[in-house]
Amino acid sequence: MLKTISFIVISIVLLKLIVPSCSIKININVAKCLSDLATQELTGSYNYLQLSSKLGTNNAYPGFASLFTKLSDDDSSKAHDLVKFLALRKAKLDRLINVNGVSIRADIKGTIDVVNALSAARNQNKEAWNIAVRCHQEADNAKDANVQDYLESHVLDHHIEVDRLLEDFKNRFDEAQESELKLVIFMLDEELLNTYGDRRKDIFS
Numbered sequence: 001m002l003k004t005i006s007f008i009v010i011s012i013v014l015l016k017l018i019v020p021s022c023s024i025k026i027n028i029n030v031a032k033c034l035s036d037l038a039t040q041e042l043t044g045s046y047n048y049l050q051l052s053s054k055l056g057t058n059n060a061y062p063g064f065a066s067l068f069t070k071l072s073d074d075d076s077s078k079a080h081d082l083v084k085f086l087a088l089r090k091a092k093l094d095r096l097i098n099v100n101g102v103s104i105r106a107d108i109k110g111t112i113d114v115v116n117a118l119s120a121a122r123n124q125n126k127e128a129w130n131i132a133v134r135c136h137q138e139a140d141n142a143k144d145a146n147v148q149d150y151l152e153s154h155v156l157d158h159h160i161e162v163d164r165l166l167e168d169f170k171n172r173f174d175e176a177q178e179s180e181l182k183l184v185i186f187m188l189d190e191e192l193l194n195t196y197g198d199r200r201k202d203i204f205s
Contacts, residue, residue, distance in 0.1 A: 078154070118169055
């Protein structure tokens with residue numbers, strides 16, 4: 001968490017240092033939308049860490065905890081890259097993080113099991129996807145192919161892949177008999193643990 005806070009502070013300073021106040025190289029509506037997207041990616045990072053904590057400590061699912069830690073890192077990286085992109089495009093913004101700030105989603109606060117956690121994670125991912133689509137449309141309105149290309153190759157594809165991954169897990173649960181669901185969850189947790197390793201120490205150490 002301290003690492004993410006430090007990133008926010010450094011990013012704001014970087015943006016102020018790099019961006020000359022007299023030049024705007026990117027459409028203001030596009031820049032504001034990308035700022036919203038960066039905020040959402042940071043929000044996603046925090047929310048995935050919340051899910052990782054819930055599943056890694058309360059329910060002892062190291063595989064799912066590690067998956068959400070990985071997704072948290074990915075969203076944090078996307079936010080960092082967006083800030084650098086805004087700086088390179090010399091965007092002029094009053095604030096890097098939008099007025100709503102970063103918060104934990106209500107459906108994540110109330111998550112108590114793996115099935116609910118996956119549903120909340122998909123909602124989180126879809127929200128980022130929707131903002132990215134809005135930014136893509138703003139860039140289209142501004143005839144800014146560079147922003148469109150950036151979003152397509154660095155953001156939209158990522159969130160599509162995350163949704164496919166989480167949807168696959170949901171389908172496995174839906175296809176399981178009620179009496180077999182706990183076994184399916186356990187087996188998937190082991191699969192994720194083998195894929196990502198036990199990353200609980202990354203946030204609990």
